[in-house]
Amino acid sequence: MKEIELKYGCNPNQKPSRIYMEDGSDLPVTVINGRPGYINFLDAFNGWQLVRELKEATGLPSAASFKHVSPAGAAVGLPLDETLAKIYWVDDLGELSPLACAYARARGADRMSSFGDFIALSDVCDGDTARLIKREVSDGCIAPGYTEEALAILKEKKKGNYNVLQMDPDYRPAPVEVKQVYGISFEQGRNELDIGGGLLDHIVTEEKEIPKEALIDMKIALITLKYTQSNSVCYVKGGQAIGIGAGQQSRIHCTRLAGNKADNWFLRQAPQVLGLPFVDGLGRADRDNAIDVYIGDEYMDVLADGAWERVFKVKPPVFTGEEKRDWLAKMGEVTLGSDAFFPFSDNIERAHKSGVKYIAQPGGSVRDDAVIECCDKYGMVMAFTGIRLFHH
Numbered sequence: 001m002k003e004i005e006l007k008y009g010c011n012p013n014q015k016p017s018r019i020y021m022e023d024g025s026d027l028p029v030t031v032i033n034g035r036p037g038y039i040n041f042l043d044a045f046n047g048w049q050l051v052r053e054l055k056e057a058t059g060l061p062s063a064a065s066f067k068h069v070s071p072a073g074a075a076v077g078l079p080l081d082e083t084l085a086k087i088y089w090v091d092d093l094g095e096l097s098p099l100a101c102a103y104a105r106a107r108g109a110d111r112m113s114s115f116g117d118f119i120a121l122s123d124v125c126d127g128d129t130a131r132l133i134k135r136e137v138s139d140g141c142i143a144p145g146y147t148e149e150a151l152a153i154l155k156e157k158k159k160g161n162y163n164v165l166q167m168d169p170d171y172r173p174a175p176v177e178v179k180q181v182y183g184i185s186f187e188q189g190r191n192e193l194d195i196g197g198g199l200l201d202h203i204v205t206e207e208k209e210i211p212k213e214a215l216i217d218m219k220i221a222l223i224t225l226k227y228t229q230s231n232s233v234c235y236v237k238g239g240q241a242i243g244i245g246a247g248q249q250s251r252i253h254c255t256r257l258a259g260n261k262a263d264n265w266f267l268r269q270a271p272q273v274l275g276l277p278f279v280d281g282l283g284r285a286d287r288d289n290a291i292d293v294y295i296g297d298e299y300m301d302v303l304a305d306g307a308w309e310r311v312f313k314v315k316p317p318v319f320t321g322e323e324k325r326d327w328l329a330k331m332g333e334v335t336l337g338s339d340a341f342f343p344f345s346d347n348i349e350r351a352h353k354s355g356v357k358y359i360a361q362p363g364g365s366v367r368d369d370a371v372i373e374c375c376d377k378y379g380m381v382m383a384f385t386g387i388r389l390f391h392h
Contacts, residue, residue, distance in 0.1 A: 001027050009038045022178075028171035029142070033155050034163035036140055040118055042069050044142040047120025048167050050074060050227040055122035057196050057219045060239075062122040063102035063129075064224075065114040070232075070247065072113035074224045075105030075240030076216070084108070087268045089284045090132060100128035105240035107136060110261050111288045118142070118163075125150040133157070137285060144169040193387060195222045200360060200383045204372050207381045213238070214335055214358045214381075221337025222360055222389065228339070230390040233347075235262040235354060236335045242266075243354070251340070255347045259354040263328055266355075267295045270319070270327045277313040286311070295319060331355035339389040341365040345374035352378045362388050 003020035004027065017038050021027055029044070036044070043066035054062035054076060061077035077098030085091040088108035096104065099121060107114045119133060121143040130150035133141060140163025141154065154164050178187045193199075200210070200218055210218070217236040224234045228246045233254045235243035243262030248254035267273060268291060276294070278287055290311045293302040299318060302308060308315045336351050338361040348371055351359065359375065363384030375382045 001030070003027070004031065006038050006041075007035070014038075028168040030166045032146070032151065032164040032166050034140060034158070034161050036163040036165065039068070040140055040163055043067070043118035044120065044140065044165055044167075046227045047071070047118060048142050050223060051120045051122040052169075053195065053223045053226070054220065057223060058216055061099040061102050063099065063106040064120040065103075065106045065109075065117040066120060067113055067117050070229045071106075071224055071227060071241070071244060072117060073106035073109035073241050073244070074220060075102050075109070076220065077102035078105075078239040080104060083269050083274070086274060089287070093128070093132065096132070097126050097128040099123050099126055100132050103129055103132060107132075109240055109242050109265055110244070111284075112292055113261075115285060115288075125154075127153065130154050135284075139163060140165065142167050191226065191389075191391075193226070193389075195219050195226070199385050199387065202363075202384045202386065203381060204363065204368075204384050205375045205380060205382045207376070207379055210358060210381055210383070214333070217335035218337065218358060218360045218383070221335055222385070225337050225339040225389045225391075227391060230339050230392060232339045232389075232391070233258045234337045235259065235351075235356070236337070237262075237333065237355075242334070251338070251343060252346050252350065255336075255338075255350045259350050262334065262354045263331075264292070264295060266328060266331045267319075267324060270324075272316070272319045272323065276316055279311060279313055282311065295324070328354070333357050335360070337361070339391070341368070341388075342371050343367060345370045347371075348374040348378070348380070352380075356380065359383070360385055362386055 003018050006017040008015050009017040019041055046069055047064045047066040050064045051062040058076050064071050065073040080101050088104045090104050116137050116139055118139050119141040124145040125143045126147050127149040130153040134153050134157050142165040144167055154162055175190055177190050178185055221234040221236045224241050225232050231248050231251050231254045233245045234241050235258050242265040243258040245254035245258030290302050332355040334355040335358040336356045341362050341364045343365050357380055359382040
């Protein structure tokens with residue numbers, strides 16, 4: 001197709017709306033099912049770039065969960081252990097394919113933010129992945145292809161209106177990209193930076209050792225940041241983003257936001273949370289909401305008399321601040337990526353509280369020495385990439 005007419009743009013009053021190729025060529029995407037909107041396509045194309053690059057950088061099937069043009073989660077297809085399968089609500093699905101594991105991880109990192117996401121998959125969508133997608137609240141999916149089984153499953157979603165897009169995996173955009181703001185055209189070379197090779201070789205801390213698993217996590221962090229609205233910071237552990245802070249004007253606020261999300265991811269694995277006695281029939285989204293409140297400062301909103309009865313079979317005890325601190329102290333081997341340099345060591349202090357051991361950031365601040373000194377204090381390993389990854 002040369003173009004696709006859309007109902008409207010970002011908002012219903014923004015008409016007309018369409019996507020098309022300025023050179024008059026065919027679009028590299030096919031709408032197999034549904035009627036995607038303007039924001040759906042923005043999420044789909046940003047997500048597709050992310051998972052394509054993750055697959056190229058790691059060799060593993062990759063998935064991303066996108067919301068409002070930033071990833072809520074991104075991951076590669078490593079197997080799930082029993083605890084992760086349980087907190088991602090997939091422990092009833094048996095052994096999953098690598099691609100399904102990637103999406104379970106991407107969706108599960110921040111399930112509150114992933115609610116109603118647009119999904120990007122690096123590989124042909126298989127039956128396992130489609131079955132997982134079908135039971136989640138999602139707007140659509142983009143992939144290089146779909147098995148017959150997967151397509152049949154997805155076409156049943158949303159009363160037959162689920163958005164299913166197929167991307168041409170061989171498509172490569174022009175080296176120069178253009179967009180308009182207020183009728184004014186902006187032109188720049190595409191960010192084709194290869195996240196790999198020697199980009200992570202410049203280690204500036206006393207500690208130098210980066211295991212293979214942490215190198216993969218560094219690549220995941222940097223590629224995720226490449227498609228996250230800036231300022232952005234990404235915490236990664238075990239092949240998946242566990243906390244993404246996007247679009248903050250202050251870097252420390254970004255580091256705190258992403259760190260709080262990483263903490264929540266780990267708190268979900270605490271025995272107090274794994275053992276919550278939910279009432280029968282409570283949906284996954286309602287369980288996610290209840291957990292988010294239970295592990296937060298407003299826990300009485302779900303534990304007050306008249307409230308807990310709607311969620312739990314019996315009233316659970318308060319997950320105290322001391323218990324949460326004790327549990328979070330066990331989190332370690334976390335990787336942190338930043339799309340621009342850290343201007344102050346307060347970012348490192350906050351990262352340490354969430355178990356960060358490995359850091360990748362551009363460097364170049366006048367306070368680099370103070371940042372490196374803080375890393376050395378905690379035995380962290382930090383690489384200066386020399387490359388900024390702003391995305392707007």
